[in-house]
Amino acid sequence: MTPTLRVLWFVPPPVAVVAEGLAMVAEVTLLSRRNTSSDEQFEALASGETDAVVTAIDNVMDWNLRGGPQDFRVVAQLERTTPLTVVGQRDRTSLEDLRGATILVDAPRNGFIVALRAMLADADVGPEAYVLEPVGGVKERHDAIVSGRGHATLLGPPFDAMAIAAGLARLATVQGRYPAFPGQGLVVSSAALERMRPALSAWLRNLENARQSMGIAPEAARQALTLAGFPAPAVDAMLGATPASLVPDRAGIELLIEQRRRAGLPGADTTYEGLVESSLLGR
Known part of the structure; x- marks a missing residue:
């Protein structure tokens, strides 16, 4: 059987x-x-x-x-x-621009967001400088950011390419900072x-x-x-x-x-x- x-x-x-x-x-x-x-x-x-x-x-x-x-x-x-891209609204062009931002996440203390939190710390953007808003998995985050909710999020294929094609900005990639990710x-x-x-x-x-x-x-x-x-x-x-x-x-x-x-x-x-x-x- x-x-x-x-x-x-x-x-x-x-x-x-x-x-x-x-x-x-x-x-x-x-x-x-x-x-x-x-x-x-x-x-x-x-x-x-x-x-x-x-x-x-x-x-x-x-x-x-x-x-x-x-x-x-x-x-x-x-x-x-997992290729991961930090995408943001058009007025955000770098990780430093995420001071004061609302970042859409799956969960605030586990998963891919931990890599982004480390990247932000490396850019001298501390956890007090942004808000993490749970909205769900990668499809849910894509749909929310494209609709104008939040300032940035972390997406993987195929949703990262779809978001950029929709006009969002590519701020950074996890692999660019952490090749062993x-x-x-x-x-x-x-x-x-x-x-x-x-x-x-x-x-x-x-x-x-x-x-x-x-x-x-x-x-x-x-x-x-x-x-x-x-x-x-x-x-x-x-x-x-x-x-x-x-x-x-x-x-x-x-x-x-x-x-x-x-x-x-x-x-x-x-x-x-x-x-x-x-x-x-x-x-």
């Missing part, structure tokens, strides 16, 4: 799109849906409503401090990096890991095959992403973010820990070993 795996994500990771496009999903029945916030992901994992989520790895450091299982682990890294991870609870090991292992085999095919046959991967509806600039960014391995990158995760420490947020006392469980990958 084919195992079933329930997964939540903001946008399907490229390796998953390619795996589906190249019919690499026969070993597992994947029940996936889009979520609107990292809090929704946390609640679904904690309640057992879902088996796994694709999310910013930093989220795990915050989730493990909340009431609930406190046993969330990163079992794979599905992108080399890691992409999203596959996160489960330790209890779910044992219960769902056959399904997780099957899906990760599919994703590894897709990852390899993206390097060997990039045009087939490009076609799969294009047919899934992603615009050309987003496809280029996605292919460029293909991970060298599904094993979570130590340097990238240690960067996230340091960013959390730099932003003065709790959870920075963890370690790579405290966040990562790579046994599903044979490590």
